[in-house]
Structures are given as structure tokens and as C-alpha cells.
Amino acid sequence: MSAAQRRKEWQKDQGHRVQLPSGRALDSTPGLQVLAAPIVLTLTLVALSFLPRIQSNLTLAISIWGAVIVLLAWIIVLYLRLRREHASRTFQTMLRPQHYVQALVQLAVFAYWGWHWRPVYEFGTLLAAQLIFAYVFDMLLAWSRRETYTLGFGPFPIIFSINLFLWFRDDWFYLQFLMVGIGFLGKEFVRWKREGRTVHIFNPSAFSLGLFSLVLIATGTTNLTWGQEIASTLTLAPMIYLYLFLLGLIVMYFFSITLVSGAAAMVLFGLSALYTSLTGVPYFLDSEIPAAVFLGLHLLVTDPSTSPRSRAGKLVFGGLYGLGVFGLYSLLGAYGAPTFYDKLLAVPLLNLSVRGIEALILVIRRNRAIKLLRLDWAPLVLNPVHMAVWIIFFGSMTAMGKTDGTHPGDSLPFWEQACAEDRPTACNRLIQLEASYCGDNSAWACNELGGHYRQGEIVSSDADLALGYFSRACELRFQPACVNLLDPGSFRRINPRALDLRLLLREGGQNLMEMTEPELYERACVQHDWDFACDKIMSAS
Template identity: 40%
Template sequence: MAEPTPSPLSASAATRWAGLAVLALGGIAWLPWMATPAVRYSLLGSAVVAAVWLGLLVRRRGASLSAQIVIRRPHWVQTIAHSSIYFYWGQYVDVVYQQVPLILSQVVFAYVLDLLVAWTRGRKWQIGFGPIPIIGSTNLFLWFHADVFYLQLAMVAAAFLSREFLRWRREGHDIHIFNPSGFGLSLASILVIATGTTEWTWGSTIATTLIHAPYMFEWIFAAGIVVQILFGVCLVTMTSALVVFLGGLLWFKATGDWYFENEHIPIAVFLGMHLLITDPVTSPRANGGKVLFGTLYGLAVFPLYSGLLSIGTPSFYDKLLQVPVLNLLVPVLERVGRHLRWPGWKLSPAKTNLLHVGLWGGAFAFMVGPLKHHPGQQPAYWAARCAQGIERSCHNMVLLYDGLCKRKVGDACVLLGDHFMEGKLIPGDETRAVYFYEQACQHGIARGCGMLALAHEDGRGGLSASPASAAIVRTRACELGDEAACVEQAARLVDGRGVPADPPGAARLLEGACRRGHAQACGILGFMLQRGQGIPVDLPRARTMYDEACRRGLEPACRQRDALGGP
């Protein structure tokens, strides 16, 4: 690919642009989206350091500072590809668009760091799209929470510094060893795993919400195809995807169980295959080397996935940790790959790449159905296998229910709570059971509120026994349609057990439940009206309540209605 023609800037113009970049870094800290103290002070602190650094450079080198505008096609194409993913993903996951201001602030930080490092090392500042793809690909896989935003900037700094200082000569060219995004992501992942601070990141959210966009597999494929056609990296993506897809099928054939709980290829791994490991500078150039590079990436996913889960760490790091290692192996893969040439092959590299893209398109057309409709997406599949005593299936069942619960599928929260409370298929854990019942209640599931009320009543799952808290939650369960909760709460309001006596309140609770079709609530309210139990006697209304209960199949209410007589 021909190098673009640069447009040089004078020293004074370059200095002005650099000053504006530093001012922008400090200025964006005052935008409303940067109000979190850690975000604001991280940006302001970076701006102060950058201003001092730039001032020293101008004072010492002055007129020797230079810059040029260079627009390279790989950079703007990758920028468009990354942006398209954010756009489509954000249509279905609100937190993505909420993260955009923080991503843009990292872009400004990256430009400032890029110019300072270039001038410190006596090079021209290359002004173009270069920093944007690094930020774009980094943020497709890992965000730190706003209250530790300085760690996000540190990860970005590690990516850029690795590009500048970790270099070697390969095939006569001085190039960076590591994929910058991959290096920063891998380093951050190692530190987070080692310190047990995954909860400081949005990593799990990213990995589990990509699939919320219904055509995300197709979208990633389309974005990746553009990169593959232009830059000849299709073999890397195709081989890595086929290795994971076919490896999962072979595992199922051998064991009768799926390796990944609900996907043939985890969608975040699929994203990494297209827009993380396809940096043409840090991957092999020869086709044989590309095949080996993609194969090793795909193979590494399997032990990383299982290994991370075995130490109690989320599996989403399985697409990140191997990237720098593979970058280091590129010279070896190139040498071995040269022996994998097809004898007598006559197509030009460009036409060969188009052939690869066509083959990958055909393979994806075959794969996309299974990718989107995996048997493991049905919780009943894993529950049935778990009931057969297959431990891995029990683990996958928990992961799937947990993912559904996080997506606000309240019934999944209840089922997971039940499993942890019963301790039959999986080890019992009352604390986790109560957590999932609470999630279910928040998502509007009556039974979740009912079970949470029992936990408050009995002081289970780490809760202190609190009849008052139980009453509040039980009332919520009743409002959501839990008949047993309505009856229990009404009984407590009548006799004052654990709560102040309030027979009229009990009557209102029962009346609401009766209107929602709860036969027992109608019958009990009829009894209260007949006997004047804390409320005035009202025999006609009592008969009406008995009649409602009778029509809903409560036989004792029929007898009570008949005993009262009347029309």
C-alpha cells in the first residue's frame, strides 16, 4: 500500500496545535459528563503534566519541533469499523452511549500523549487518525468504572508507550512488537486478575451485552470484512473462528456437553477475531503465518476460558491474554509459515485475499445460524443435564441464569435463587439465593418478593431478622400477584404479629388481591366482613366475597355463601 503524502506544518503551527490539544484535555474535564471526581481530576492532572512537559519541550527545542498531517487509510477505516460497532450496540444497551464521552476523552488524552512522546524522542508529530483505532479497539473490550478512571488512562498510556518503546526489526523494518490495544488490555487484565478487582471494570457487562443487539454477529462480520478486504488479514479471522467453532463441536461429540455455555463462539471472542488481532503490523504477513497465528489464538481460547473459570475469575479475559504472546511469536510463525505454501499457486496476493474473503463469507453463512441459536441458550437444557449429575452443566446453568438475570429476566433470577436455596443441583448458598430473590423482586417478579420476605422474616442469607422489612416486601409481593403473600400479610395485620395491627389495612390488601382473582383472599375477606373481625360487619358484602371465592373454585366459600342465605 502506497504511503500517503504528508502535509508538513511549521514549528509555530505545530506548537499551536499541540497547545490546543493540551487545552482541550483540560477543558473537557469540566464537561458535565466528566463530573465524577476521579474522571475530572484524572483529566485535569493529565493536562497539568502535559502542559509542563510541553513547556519544557518548547523551551529546549523550540523551532526544531515539527509536525505533519498524515491520513493513513488503515486508521480511518478501522475508526469507521469500530464506530459502527458502538453505534449498533448502543441502540440496545444504554450504558454504551453513556460511555461515549469517556471514550472521546481518552482520544484527546491519546493525541496529547502521542505528540509529547514523539517530540521527546526527536520525531515529527504525525497528525492523523492514528490514535483513534487504538482507543476504539481498547474500549470494545474493557472499561474501568468512572471512580477509577485513572486506571483507564493508565491502560491507554501502556498501549501507546508499548508502541513507542517495545520495538524490533522485522524484515528490514523498525516496527512495534505488540498490538498496542492488545498489550494495554492484556497488561490491565493481568493486574486486575492478580488483584481480584474485576468488579472495578465493565468487562463482564461488555462481554454479555454485545449479544443484546439481535444481529451483532452479522454486524461484526460486515465490519470485519471491510478490514479484511483492504488489509489482507482474512486468514487470521477465518482460521481463529473455525478453530473455536469446530473445536466446540468436537468437544460436544467427545463429551456430549458444550464447551461454552450458550455460544459456539463467545461473541466477545468473535469480536476480538475481527477487530483486535487483525493489526497487520503485529501479525504475520505470509499466508501460512496468518493461518498459524489465527489457529493459536483460537486454540488459546479454550484453556483460558476454563482456566479463568476454575480460579473463580470471569471468562471474558479469554480473548485478551494471549495477544502479546502471539505477537512475540510472529517471527517464528513467519518462518514456519513459509513452508505452508501451495506449490504452483499463481493468483496475485490481492486476488488470493479476495478468495480467502469469499471462503470466509461462505463459512460464516454456514455458521451464523448455529452461532445465533445455540442449544445452550435454553436454560432447560443445562438444568436437565445438571439433574443428571453433570457438574459442568450445573456450572453452565448457573452462568446462563446469571446472565439472563442481569438482563432483567426476573424468572431466571428466581430459578437461580431457588437452586441456591435448595442446594440440590448446586452447592447451597443462602446469601446468593437472597441476592437473586432481591433481583427478581426488583424486576417485578412476585415470587421473588415473597421469598425475599421469608428471608427477612427468618433472618436468612445474611439478613437480620426484621418483621417490619418482611412486611414491606411481602406487601410488594402481594401487589405483584403472590396470593400466599397477600393472605400471610393480611393475617399479620389482623392479629399484629410482627407489625402494628391494622385490620382495615388487611381488608384493603385482601380486597385488592380478590380483584386480581385470588380466591382465598376473597374468602378470607368474606369471613372478616361476616364476623366483624376488626372491621364493621357487612353481611351482603360478605356474601359477595364468598360468591367470588366460590366462582373461583374455593369450595368452603360456597358453603359459607349458602349458609348466609340471600338472593
């Protein structure tokens, strides 16, 4: 008899009140009265739809009402089926630390990030709507397939994890519900046998995120989401790396995932450093490891049930995540796809490789030569030791300015110079960076981009694209761009205005809107080697 079967038998023997080894108190409630729970939650969802945030957009309200209709229909069908079969349904409560600790850590990320980027707080109502939807969906899915639903905090980390990386815009918010639903369906149906038990293959949130990422890229519909903004606004929160690191320590302490996160981070830091030493330019645009990737390697890839159990397996798993993100970043960039998907696409692939990794570790350990040479090494047993190594490593990186410090990849003059020197990928990065700043409404960056596409020196000439960028810059009241629209035969440019500098000099994402102009120019001169800013300071003094 397998462990799972034994456990099932044991639960049956305990009647309606049982104690499971891995959880707290368990209750069960017989009959169909339990369907009151999804009904009440669904009605709460209806009530939520009348809040001003949701009423501000008709499509959003309709999305929620659509979700409500689906859930109510499911409840009715389930009720009729159960009544016909004279079946009953129950639930049991089980509070698992891996759910609520994870959820609290994720909530802390939302709180800090939202403090510095308000759309996160404004999104709170929609987060609550998804949570309610997730609970009802999960309940109905469970009761459609078995007798007991396990009530706990399970949906919290799934919803939080999805929303730390991808939200659909209000006009397409119904797809967010689809994403949540697919996460739960994936958990329920996409399963395999591992160590004698049938378990889900994919981390539910990562499965959903990976699947949607793939299709968003393939259909060119990334603009339906806030993905790009989410990936780039994490750094608006000061010292975000340190903050994520400290939160990560909590998760590492409780769930022994240090080897996964640590290995991933070390591989990424190492590869970044190697790339920089070979090419003279940073690999990632804004840091050694983008903040969203750093978040992902702490809170997305570390689900214990979809990662290897052995310590060596965890180490390989983490290392492969680092490699995967590093490779996908270039691959996506080469295909002109948004690079922020790198951290999302890697996880489902790794989940699929878990059995392979475990098997490989086993083969290596059993190999006679390995044994003879005493190479069947396994990482040290104690998680605190792993954590100590990780703390020292992160501390060293921080001391070297590789985390929250200034990063040359943030500096436009750096990329302009690197592009002029024909360094690898530098011109592409310059275009990418200017496109990002143009997206943030820096008219100067839009005008520069228009110039690149008009002149065709560092990028293929594209007159229509150039006009598009000039139009955008002109509408942002940048006079040279308006003149460029009138005169297709030339390219006029000026230095960035103070308003542009507030966007262009953000570096780690700091909010420079309140900074005085002299401070801005000093920052542009001292930290970014912007000659015009130095001249301005000189002339002012």
C-alpha cells in the same frame, strides 16, 4: 543500508515536503509553534470536562483534570528542554487507510451496538476525551524522542479498539487514561527487530487490554470495569453476527486479513462443535462463538504490523488465536475468573509468537522431505478467494443456526436438565448463567442461586453467599427470597415472573421489555421447554 535507513535518507533529501510510498501528501512545520497543537487539544479536554456527562460524577471530572495536568506539565517540560537545546519539532500528515478504514468500521460497530444499548452513546463524550488525550500523549511522546510526529488517524483505531472491549467505571476512569497511555508507551518502547526493522511487538490496544486484563484478574478488581456488561450486551443488537461479518468483509478486502479471522473462526466453530458432540452441551454459554470474540477476531487480532506477513503464517496465527481463546475460556472458568478476558489475553501472547511462527513456516518450507512430498503448501494467493471461502463458511454456519440463531446455551431449563443429568460442566454453567441473570436484576435467578448455595447440592454450601443472593432477590421484591431470609432452614421458590422472563428469555440479547405476557409465556414454552409456561398457556386457553 536497511529499507528503513534508505527511507529515512530519502525523506531527508526531500526537504520539508515529501512523498512517501505508503501515504498521501506530507507536510512538515518547523519550530516550536507545533506545541500549540497539544496545548489547544488539552484545552479542548478541559472544555469537555464541563459537559454535563462528565460533571455528573466528580471523580470523572477530576480524572480528566488530572490527565490535563499531566499533559500540561509534559508540554512545559518538553518546551523548556527544546528551548534549552535549541531544537525544533515538526509534524507530518499521513493518512493511512489501515487507520481510517479500521476506525470507520469500529465506529459502525459502536453506532449499531449503541442503538440497542444506550450506555454506549452516553459514553461518547468519554470516548472523545480519550481520543484527545491519546493525540496529545502520542504527540508529546513522539516529540520527546524524535523530531517529527506523524499526524494521521492512528490513535483512532487504538482508542476504539480498547473501548470496544473494556471501559473503567466513572469512579475509576483515571485508569482508562492510564490504559491508553500504556498502549502508546508499549508501542514506543516494547519493540524488537523483525525483518531487519525495529518494530513494536504488540498491537497497542491489545497490549494495553491484555496487561490490564491480567492485573484486573490477579487483583480481583474486574468490577471496576464495564467489561462483563460490554461482553454480554453486544448481543442486544439483533443479527450482530451478520453485522460484524459484513463489516469484517470490508477489513478483509482492504487489508487481506481473511486468513487470520477465517482461521480463528473456523477453529472456534470446529472445536465448539467437537465439544458439543462429545459432551452433549455447548462449550460457550450463549453461542458457538461469543459475539465479543467474533468481534475480536475481526478487529483486535488482525493488526497487520503485529501479525505474520506470510499467508501460511497468518493462517497459523488465526488458528492459534482460536485455540488460545478456546483454552483460555476453560482456564479462566476453572480459576473462577471472568471468562470474557479470553479474547483479550490471547492477543499479546500471539504477538509475542509472531517471529516464532514465521521461523517455523520457513523451516517447514525449507525441509527437503516437505518439498519432495509437495507439502510446502501455501494458501491460495488471492485474498478474494479466501474471502469467498469465508463467506461460504459463515453462510453455512448461519444456515445451520450457529450464529444469530437460537442457542441451547441460552436456555436455563436446558442447563437445569443437563445439570440434573450430570453432564460435564453443566452445573457450573447453570450457576454462571444464573449469576449473570441475577446481575441483570432477575430476582428469580438470584433466589435460585441463593437456593443452590443454601442447599449445597450442585455447588459447595455457603450460607453467607446464599443470604446475599436472597437479600438481593428480596430487594427486587421477590417474596420467596424474603421468606428465605427469615427462615434459614428451608428454601422456597416459585416459577419466574413475567419480569424475570423478559430477562431470562433474551437469547440472542433481544429486548423483550415490550413483549406481551402471552407472547413471553409462549416463548418460554416453545423455545425453552419451560413446563410451567406451557401449563399457563393451556390454562389460559
